[in-house]
Amino acid sequence: MMEFSPSLVGCVISEANHSFEMVRRSRECVINLPQADLVDVVVGIGNSSGAEVDKFERFGLTADVAERVRAPLIRECYANFECRLADDRLIDDYNFFIWKVVKAHAALSPKYPKTLHYTGDGVFMVSGGNISRRRLFRPEML
Amino acid sequence: MMEFSPSLVGCVISEANHSFEMVRRSRECVINLPQADLVDVVVGIGNSSGAEVDKFERFGLTADVAERVRAPLIRECYANFECRLADDRLIDDYNFFIWKVVKAHAALSPKYPKTLHYTGDGVFMVSGGNISRRRLFRPEML
Numbered sequence A, B: 001m002m003e004f005s006p007s008l009v010g011c012v013i014s015e016a017n018h019s020f021e022m023v024r025r026s027r028e029c030v031i032n033l034p035q036a037d038l039v040d041v042v043v044g045i046g047n048s049s050g051a052e053v054d055k056f057e058r059f060g061l062t063a064d065v066a067e068r069v070r071a072p073l074i075r076e077c078y079a080n081f082e083c084r085l086a087d088d089r090l091i092d093d094y095n096f097f098i099w100k101v102v103k104a105h106a107a108l109s110p111k112y113p114k115t116l117h118y119t120g121d122g123v124f125m126v127s128g129g130n131i132s133r134r135r136l137f138r139p140e141m142l
Helices: A018-026 A037-044 B020-024 B036-046
Strands: A009-011 A028-033 A079-089 A096-106 A116-120 A125-133 B008-012 B030-033 B078-088 B096-105 B115-121 B123-132
Touching: A009 A079, A018 A028, A018 B115, A028 A096, A037 A116, A116 B123, A125 B115, B008 B078, B020 B030, B030 B096, B036 B115, B036 B123
Parallel strands: none
Antiparallel strands: A009 A096, A028 A079, A079 A096, A116 A125, A125 B123, B008 B096, B030 B078, B078 B096, B115 B123
16 A cells, blocks of 8 residues: 555566566556455466466356456455556566556455465465554544 | 565655655665564554654663664564665655665564554554465465
């Protein structure tokens, strides 16, 4: 997350990925946020190439039509962020894309999804509990 | 994390922070990684200004001397990353700094620290369990 308003998200996409040239050319993408129960699908998707297989078919996922971009949403994910490229200055040097979220979709429950956070070496951290310290914040810092 | 070798880390530092001008001028910083038991200290640090108080004294923290930069390490943190500014191109537009980690320090245990992840509105997510799917990865994807 690089900015809240407008909503800017930065991410690295390896130039070895089939997605790299697709999103660089189209200047659009959808970022899909899976929950932990999809971990095997996440690993399968990351270890195959869209140049060789239809990943929706292979992994039993449903493509929904997006509102603001041509790329599809993955229905089975907790949230989907339709994005347009906001800044391409760091793509050549770092494969780093800065996206503007132009439409966001998120499930209403659970309030706190079990999210996956890759830590390397085949291991994912799963989001745990939550701690609120709202009362200790100055209002403008929340 | 933007790259592994060299180790590059990108982060936004609000221009409202006392740290912003300090690190922009010195082109150095230390990124300190606290565990969840320091949550009240983290919130206190984020809701006060180094222009007004000595945060080490106020929050009972110990400053250790770094090896490669002039900024101090926080001894009570699980890990410390000594950094030099690698790219300043996005500071003016996004307050986004790209750092090269020139020296890393990390505790040997626990293997999986309880880390804090701010989600907004005064709420932190704490890292939960781990899932290994190493056997499902192609070796070059790990």
